[in-house]
């Protein structure tokens with residue numbers, strides 16, 4: 001498969017990171033995380049030294065992964081792009097949206113939270129992919145907090161609305177919210193790229209880590225493998 005998402009089940013980590021935590025930055029036992037990352041590489045059928053993670057900082061920096069890239073070093077970035085066949089690019093998330101993009105020429109994994117969205121990371125990645133020759137890009141948004149759950153302050157909602165009106169939403173109890181998947185789909189659509197959200201809300205579905213729900217928790221990952229159909 002070209003797009004793959006983990007949930008919190010089937011890994012080696014103990015509570016509160018139980019069990020399939022893939023982040024080295026949340027306080028989990030590094031041995032457990034290493035086991036989980038190795039298990040992820042096996043699941044997506046990518047050599048462990050060809051599975052790349054990033055140090056995500058809610059920005060809009062892009063790191064290009066090529067044959068010179070060292071998998072033991074996670075670049076500080078919120079998007080990874082590669083043109084290397086059978087390389088896996090991982091984006092970690094626990095409410096923020098994992099956006100996976102694929103084309104015959106290049107693939108990308110993007111971390112899209114509120115800040116990244118407003119820093120225009122999605123469009124920036126699409127421009128970079130096309131600069132690198134991408135034609136016929138397909139996209140999928142994995143599990144993420146939905147617009148009915150992602151409550152924010154009025155000020156934050158207004159800021160999102162200013163960036164793009166469709167991003168502004170409200171929760172079930174009519175509090176201000178931001179609809180990240182809807183905003184991403186709109187950006188993709190403007191760029192003529194077919195893309196869907198897989199419809200899973202991390203905040204509602206207990207089989208996923210949710211930062212909003214649990215605070216001290218793990219991170220699951222979305223992985224795109226370049227060259228897969």
Ligand SMILES: [Zn+2]
Nearest residue numbers: 146149201204
């Ligand atoms: Zn929800």
